[in-house]
Amino acid sequence: MTETRRFRVFRFKRGDRGPHLDEFDVPVTARTTLFDAMRWIQFNRDPSLALRHSCLHASCGTCGVRANGREVLMCVTAVHDLGREITVEPIANIPVLTDLVVDMTEFYARFPEEHPLVRESGFDLGAEASEGVATYQRYEDCIECGLCLSACPVVATTDRYVGPGALAWAQRILEEPRDEDVLSVRDWADDPDGAWRCHAAFECTEACPSNVNPAARIMQLRGTLLGPRLTSREMPR
């Protein structure tokens, strides 16, 4: 059964004095995702609408937007969960390139140098690994979508804070080094604009579509950084 929802979509082209919102009425069904709706606009109303997407199944992390102020991935967000009128904007705290597309250069610039993609699977369910396979592997949970950066209230106030995604990544390296330079990662995180800038709002964990739980990881990271300082203090005479 098809009904219509009204979308207010953020529009901005380089050279415009400022952004504006365009309104579109889009036919939707129970199965329509926010990606489907934006694509419908692009193909049936305005081919100049720029959208970022790739995998369509929450694996590439490219389709992040804010829908009615909340960070979501378009491809796995059902329109009928969003209300009768839906405002769609790019994610926050990262420069807008065009319309709903942000320039991820700023996102990646915050990460520590080490960026190993593959980790131990942890989903072995008591399985043996295949002969010739030392241990089952899988990709890190983080899909680099930037929703955590968008949701973080501290990132909204300053460019200098590296932000939850990068800190969670650092903590993952400390949890499972994989030949990375652990000391340099710890030094990178142990900074007023690193692990110590977080205010524990936990908005990042709320926004993360991939179970990274960045806020909890930042807390663990702080424990890791603090531990050696406490144990190395000399006891007073």
Added chain:
Amino acid sequence: MNAPAARTSGSHVLIVGGGGTGGALAHDLTLRGVKVTLVERGEVTSGTTGRHHGLLHSGARYAVGDQESAIECIEENTILRRICPGSFEENDGLFVAITDEDMEYLEPLLKGCADCGIPTETLTPDEALRLEPLLNPDLKAAVRIPDATMDAMRMPLRFFATAKHGGAEIHSYMEVKDLIVHDHVVSGAVVQDHVTGKEGEVRADIVVNATGPWSEQIASMAGVDVPIRPSPGVLVALQGRLCNMVINRMHRSGDGDIVVPQRALSIVGTSSWTVDDPDDLGVPEDHVQRMYEEGAKLIPAVKQAEFRAAWSAARPLIGSRGQADTGRELSRTFKTYDHRESDGVEGFVTITGGKGTTLRVMAELCADVICAKLGIDAECRTRDTVLLPHEAYYAA
């Protein structure tokens, strides 16, 4: 927008299409000293490349019916692991026989793999269940093959990153509206820049059509035809990692015959039909149901797994109109068309067909054709050049 400066020496190639093929070609040509501009109407890999289930093919799926493709796959499988270290879940894969009919495929599969140089190991049901405890306990046999899992966007992104750092200009959100053609010579493209909203031109010595399922649309702008049938299939992503190895059904290609793990998700695929318009695929509900049914024959837990997403992706299959109804009959190989030879149109080349796994060799053979046309004597270096990490694509 910035049109490239007029060149009095040195050749300039414009690649239309920012999928895996375009990215790999930009990288190959850049290594050969050719100036490259690539234009893609959306985000790179957003057309069809980024949508596949992430299988790094061993080629075993083609070893019986399409040996040319099978050999291409196993060779590239080895090369990609070498040039993209750290980009794969290297857990191997299994072909699993569920029925007596499946068991009739065992011998042809083993022989086909042997013929194509694909290493295999035959396992008993117990051995298979020790490796993958969630497999259908009624399985009759399993064959281990060197499948692996990739991130369908991030692996190709390494080609783009390396090309960009090598000097190629990669313009996403730049859509080709028309080709510039005079007297059967293609000399560039008219583009709409969706970043600025403005129209412009890009001039080049050779324009390459690397648009996959959209190959015909771009080719028609030059007045030529390429026999591409967009052939979509449905894929379903389920919550939960139900296997570590890639699990394939031991029978001829059919619906729902593969489960690919990806992070904490399991991707069940796929189906096959043909369409005329690659922008209008749809997601047929009965295909989604079929994924659950067929996937559950391999891994029963599929039936109860929570839904994450269902989508369609179009394969660019080479085959003339009137041939094949479902697309499964068409070969998965690839082809370069030099349109001077086939259509008397100069300055225009199409590279199409292929699979995610074969992006590098598609680019190699296409780059050979392009360099021959340009009179450039430069060998391919992509077999052994380790690529930059994907995040380098976004580095300033």
